[in-house]
Amino acid sequence: xxxxxxxxxxxxxxxxxxxxxxxxxxxxTAPPQDQSAATFQAESNLVLVPVVVADRSGKHISGLQQSDxxxxxxxxxxxxxxxxxxxxxxxxxxxxxxxxxxxxxxxAGSARGMTIIVLDQVNTPFLDQAYARAQLLxxxxxxxxxxxxxxxxxxxxxxxxxxxDFTTETAVLLAALKRVSARTDNLTxxxxxxxxxxATIGVGANAQSVMVETSALDAFYRGTDGSYGAFQLTQAxxxxxxxxxxxxIGMEGIPGRKSVIWATGxxxxxxxxxxxxxxxxxxxxxxxxxxxxxxxxxxxxxxxGNLPPLPESTAASNxxxxxxxxxxxxxxxxxLNKAQIAIYPIDARGLVAYSSAASSRVRINxxxxxxxxxxxxxNEIASVTGGTAYYNTNDITGAFDRATNxxxxxxxxGYYAEKEKKPGWHKLKVNVSRxxxxxxxxxxxxxxxxxxxxxxxxxxxxDIRGAIASPLEYTGLPMRVYVDPAVAGAGNKKKVPFxxxxxxxxxxxxxxxxxxxxxxxxxxxxxxxxEAAGQVAQKIETNLADNQLKQVAAEGVxxxxxxxxxxxxxxxxxxxxxxxxGRIGSVVAxxxxx
Numbered sequence: 344x345x346x347x348x349x350x351x352x353x354x355x356x357x358x359x360x361x362x363x364x365x366x367x368x369x370x371x372t373a374p375p376q377d378q379s380a381a382t383f384q385a386e387s388n389l390v391l392v393p394v395v396v397a398d399r400s401g402k403h404i405s406g407l408q409q410s411d412x413x414x415x416x417x418x419x420x421x422x423x424x425x426x427x428x429x430x431x432x433x434x435x436x437x438x439x440x441x442x443x444x445x446x447x448x449x450x451a452g453s454a455r456g457m458t459i460i461v462l463d464q465v466n467t468p469f470l471d472q473a474y475a476r477a478q479l480l481x482x483x484x485x486x487x488x489x490x491x492x493x494x495x496x497x498x499x500x501x502x503x504x505x506x507x508d509f510t511t512e513t514a515v516l517l518a519a520l521k522r523v524s525a526r527t528d529n530l531t532x533x534x535x536x537x538x539x540x541x542a543t544i545g546v547g548a549n550a551q552s553v554m555v556e557t558s559a560l561d562a563f564y565r566g567t568d569g570s571y572g573a574f575q576l577t578q579a580x581x582x583x584x585x586x587x588x589x590x591x592i593g594m595e596g597i598p599g600r601k602s603v604i605w606a607t608g609x610x611x612x613x614x615x616x617x618x619x620x621x622x623x624x625x626x627x628x629x630x631x632x633x634x635x636x637x638x639x640x641x642x643x644x645x646x647x648g649n650l651p652p653l654p655e656s657t658a659a660s661n662x663x664x665x666x667x668x669x670x671x672x673x674x675x676x677x678x679l680n681k682a683q684i685a686i687y688p689i690d691a692r693g694l695v696a697y698s699s700a701a702s703s704r705v706r707i708n709x710x711x712x713x714x715x716x717x718x719x720x721x722n723e724i725a726s727v728t729g730g731t732a733y734y735n736t737n738d739i740t741g742a743f744d745r746a747t748n749x750x751x752x753x754x755x756x757g758y759y760a761e762k763e764k765k766p767g768w769h770k771l772k773v774n775v776s777r778x779x780x781x782x783x784x785x786x787x788x789x790x791x792x793x794x795x796x797x798x799x800x801x802x803x804x805x806d807i808r809g810a811i812a813s814p815l816e817y818t819g820l821p822m823r824v825y826v827d828p829a830v831a832g833a834g835n836k837k838k839v840p841f842x843x844x845x846x847x848x849x850x851x852x853x854x855x856x857x858x859x860x861x862x863x864x865x866x867x868x869x870x871x872x873x874e875a876a877g878q879v880a881q882k883i884e885t886n887l888a889d890n891q892l893k894q895v896a897a898e899g900v901x902x903x904x905x906x907x908x909x910x911x912x913x914x915x916x917x918x919x920x921x922x923x924x925g926r927i928g929s930v931v932a933x934x935x936x937x
Contacts, residue, residue, distance in 0.1 A: 388759055388760050388761070388762050389424075389425075389757050389758070389759055389760075390416070390757065390758055390759070390760045390788065391425075391683065391755060391756070391757050392414065392755070392756045392757070392758075392771065392773060392784050392785065393429075393600040393683050393685065393729060393753050393754070393755055393784065393785075394412070394729075394753060394754045394755075394756055394773050394775075394782065394783070394784040395729070395749050395752075395753050395754075395781075395782070395783040395784070396753075396754060396775055396777075396780055396781070396782055396783075397749075397780065397781045397783075398779070398780060398781070399779065399781065401741075401745050401781075403430070403748070403749075403752035403753075404777070404780055405428065405430060405752075406428075407428065407754065407775065407777065408426075409423055409426035409756075410776075411775055411776050411777060412426075412754070412756055412773060412774070412775055412776075413773070413774045413775075413776070414756055414758055414771070414772075414773050415771070415772040415773075415774075416758070416760055416769055416770075416771060417769055417770055418770070418772075421758040421759075421760070422758060422759075423756050423757065423758050424757055424758055424759060425755070425756070425757030425758075426754070426755070426756055426757070427754070427755045428753075428754050428755075429456070429599065429600070429751065429752065429753050429754070429755055430751070430752050431751055437449070437450050437510060438450065438510055443825055443826050443827065444823060444824070444825055445823070445824045445825075445826070445917075445930045445931070445932040446821075446822065446823040446824070446930060447596065447816045447817065447818045447821060447822060447928050447929065447930050448596070448818070448821045448822075448823070448846070449510060449596070449597055449818070456492075456599045456600050456601065456602065456749075456750030456751035456752075456753075457491070457492040457493070457494070457509055457597065457599065457601050457602075457750055458488075458491050458492070458493045458494075458601070458602050458604065458746070458747045458750055459493070459494045459496065459509070459590065459594070459601055459602070459603045459604070459684075460483065460487075460493065460494070460495050460496070460603075460604045460606070461496050461497075461498060461586070461590070461603060461604065461605045461606065461607075462479065462495070462496070462497045462498070462606050463498050463583075463605060463606060463607035463608075463691075464497060464498060464499040464500075465498055465499060465500070465579050465582050465583060465586075465611075466579060466583065466607050466608055466609055466610060466611055467606070467607050467608035467609075467691050468608065477524070478694065479606065479691065479694050480520055480523055480524050480560060481524045482694045482739075483495075483520050484517065484520035484521050484524045486740055486743050486744070487513065487516065487517060487520070488513070488744075488747055489513050489514055489517055490513070491513060491747055491750075491751075492509045492510075492513070493507065493509060493513045493516060494507060494508060494509040495507040495516055496586075496590070498582065498583070498586040500582075502582065502585065502586065502589075502812075502814075503585075503586050503589050503590070503813070503814055503815070504559070504814060505814045505815060506556055506559040506560060507519075507556055509597075511552060515552045515553050515556060516556060518553045518557075519553050519556035519557040519559075519560055520560065522553070522557050523557055523560040576611055577668075579611040580611045580612050580620070580668060581668070581671070583610065583611060583612075584668070584671050584672060584675050587675050587678075587679065588671075588674065588675045588678055588809070589809070589813045589814070589815055590603065590682075590684070590815070591675065591678035591679045591681070591682040591684055592678050592682070592809070592810075592813070592815075592817045592818075592819055592927065593813065593815030593816060593817055593818060594682045594684065594815075594818065595678065595681050595682045595817070595818050595819040595926075596818030596819055596820070596821055596928070597682075597818055599683065599750070599751075600683045600684075600685060600749075600750055600753055600755075601682065601683060601684045601685070601750060602685055602687055602730070602746045602747060602749055602750035603684055603685065603686045603687065603730070604687045604689055604743065604746050604747075605686055605687065605688045605689065605724075606689050606691045606694060607688055607689070607690070607691055607721075608690065608691055608692065608717065609716075609717030609718075609720050609721065610688070610717075610720040610721065610724055612720070613719060613720045613723050613724075614672075614723050614724065614727055619669070619672075619768075620668055620669065620672050673766050673789050676727075676788065676789040677766070677788075677789045679728055680785070680788045680789065681819070684728060685725075685728050685729040685730040685749070685750075685785070686724050686725055686728045686730045687725060687730040687731055687732070687733065687742070687746040688720075688721035688724055688725055688730070688732045688733070688734075689732075689733045689734070689739065689742060689743070689746075690718070690721070690733065690734035690735070692734075693733065693734060693735075693736060693739040694739055718732065718734050718735070721734060726785075726786050727785055727786055727787055728785050729783055729784050729785035729786075730746070730783075731745075731746070731783065756773070760790065763790050766789055766790055767789070767790050768787055768788075768789055768790075769787055769788050769789075769790055770786065770787050771784065771785060771786055771787050771788060772786070799922065802925070803863065803920065803922060806920055806925065806927050807863065807865060807918055807920060807927070810916075810918045810920075810927055810929045811865075811867060811916060811918070813929070816928075816929050816930055816931055817918075817927050817928050817929040818928060819926040819927050819928055820845065820849045820850070820919055820920070820921055820926040820927055820928030821845075821846045821849050821928060822843060822844060822845050822846060822849065822917070822919050822928040822930060823843075823844045823846065823930075824841060824842070824843050824844070824917045824930045824932060825841065825842045825844075826839065826840075826841045826915065826932050826934060827839070827840040827841070829908070829936045829937065832907050833907065835909050835910075836907045836908060836909050837907070837908060837909070837910065837936050837937075838905050838906075838907055839868075839905065839906040839907070839908055839915075839934065839936060840903070840904075840905050841866060841903070841904055841905070841906065841915070841917070842901060842902070842903045842904075843864055843866070843901065843902045843903075843904075843917050843919060844899050844900075844901050845862060845899050845900045845901075845919050845921075845928075846899045847895075847896060847897060847898060847899045848896070848899075849899060849900075849919075849921070849926070849928070850862055850895070850899070850900055850921050850923075851921055851923040851924045851926075852887065852892065852895065852923075853923055856886075857886040858886050858887035858888070858889075858891075858892050859884075859885075859886055859923070860883065860884065860885055860886070860887055860895070860900070860923075861882075861883070861884045861921070861922040861923055862882070862883045862884075862900060862919060862920065862921055862922065863880070863881070863882050863883075863918070863919065863920040863922060864880070864881045864882075864883065864902040864904070864917075864918070864919055865878070865879070865880045865881075865917070865918040865919075866878065866879045866880075866904055866906055866915065866916070866917050866918075867879075867915070867916050867918075868906050868908055868913045868914070868915050868916075868934075869913060869914050869916070870911060870912070870913060871911075871912055876908055876909075876911075876913060877906045877907055877908050878906075879904045879905070879906060881902055881904065883900070883902065884922075908936050909936070910936050910937060911935075911936055912933070912934075912935050912936075913933070913934050913935075913936065914931060914932075914933055914934075915931070915932045915933075915934050916929060916930070916931050916932075917929065917930045917931075917932070
């Protein structure tokens with residue numbers, strides 16, 4: 344087929360020999376196979392730990408050496424095998440812009456930081472108020488660093504929504520924020536004034552992007568995801584975990600530490616010292632009728648006339664609901680570790696100066712417990728991931744700036760952990776032999792496990808469904824996609840040829856099992872209403888000869904296919920999953936079929 348871009352590469356002929364028939368829909372599964380021989384530990388047991396070292400004023404301390412650091416895993420000192428001080432100015436992250444070529448790989452040079460701002464409407468009921476949302480947008484307009492790669496995401500009833508992508512100039516986001524903030528102040532700026540604002544910020548070439556982000560911010564301001572005060576706890580937990588998972592997998596392939604500034608009123612769960620979920624409801628909702636002594640005093644007092652002690656929050660870890668969520672929290676914590684994400688929860692009330700008219704607002708602690716308990720959740724999430732929680736402070740601006748700065752000034756340590764057969768929580772501690780300094784790293788991590796160990800098909804389907812639904816491109820497996828112009832097809836449909844390339848080094852090979860390779864490829868087209876219009880799924884599983892092994896290492900693995908679509912506009916999503924490691928990548932391509 345005729346390609347729009349010239350990119351020299353050789354299609355791997357051995358792939359054609361090992362392909363099975365293409366499945367018309369992903370929901371179909373291949374016949375069960377014996378995977379007992381798959382002993383390959385595809386995920387490296389190299390543990391990378393970003394470490395922030397600062398003086399008492401919060402300024403980065405430079406010039407430390409590897410010998411200054413001590414890392415303990417489960418109380419045992421580890422040998423540091425890699426060491427780097429990351430200290431670089433933020434820079435724009437870009438993707439290739441060749442016609443017909445799409446990729447999830449970001450040109451970011453060496454390790455680099457970035458900032459992700461999350462506006463949490465699920466766990467922040469007072470953002471139901473237009474005044475609170477307006478103040479939050481104003482704060483962001485005044486404090487976002489124009490030079491820092493920044494993403495802006497909202498988490499609401501319908502899940503994650505990306506307002507601004509980190510590969511787009513931050514100036515575009517600032518222009519949109521200023522435009523919406525001006526509207527919330529009832530200013531009557533003309534379109535000419537707004538256009539002047541865009542030009543002044545220096546994004547004249549991206550005026551359309553500003554309009555798109557302005558529309559998304561307007562939707563946030565209007566409160567399209569309100570009424571969360573009575574949202575069910577389990578749904579809030581699942582939405583929050585899902586948002587964290589999408590965020591982590593979406594950022595896994597981007598190098599460097601990421602500061603996630605999570606503007607919230609609290610989290611609907613906390614984490615125990617062993618990395619288990621626990622619910623604040625067990626501390627705030629009170630004991631049950633049977634625990635309170637039956638019908639005595641109307642079921643309020645025990646037989647002694649006093650309230651019995653409330654159950655500990657850790658009791659939630661044995662609850663059926665939380666037992667069902669345990670695999671989700673394990674995978675979420677693993678994903679956050681891989682992506683080197685540090686969460687900085689910021690109490691949204693500190694970002695919003697309420698007016699007297701806001702007295703009827705819903706407070707988060709009316710839903711999840713006392714204010715102190717909601718701050719406990721923030722502290723624990725921050726501690727586990729290596730961030731810092733900010734609340735009850737007048738220096739929210741300073742907190743915002745510090746979280747941003749720490750994404751580009753830190754030390755990156757690496758050590759090899761012992762391999763394990765099942766996931767487990769590891770306590771982590773980092774010390775620095777320098778007095779009077781603040782050392783911050785994540786306090787634990789969830790160890791990995793071979794993907795083939797348990798229910799591989801169920802896990803595979805879950806991952807791919809997540810990649811289909813996520814508004815973020817998954818970057819765990821780097822890939823490129825080439826889409827050619829549509830050609831004549833059957834009936835009123837046109838053929839849209841495409842080629843997916845899992846880049847060299849992206850796919851794992853089990854050398855202990857005859858160079859075993861196992862990949863899933865998926866292409867799906869959706870119309871402007873989000874309905875599926877066409878889909879092709881393919882599983883590649885084979886054992887490579889030695890010469891093929893070298894070819895894969897040099898060129899990667901390619902898959903060519905065709906989508907048959909009637910004329911119209913579509914969003915094509917391409918997905919590759921490595922079934923030996925669980926790494927997954929996705930790429931989105933807008934296509935017009937004439």
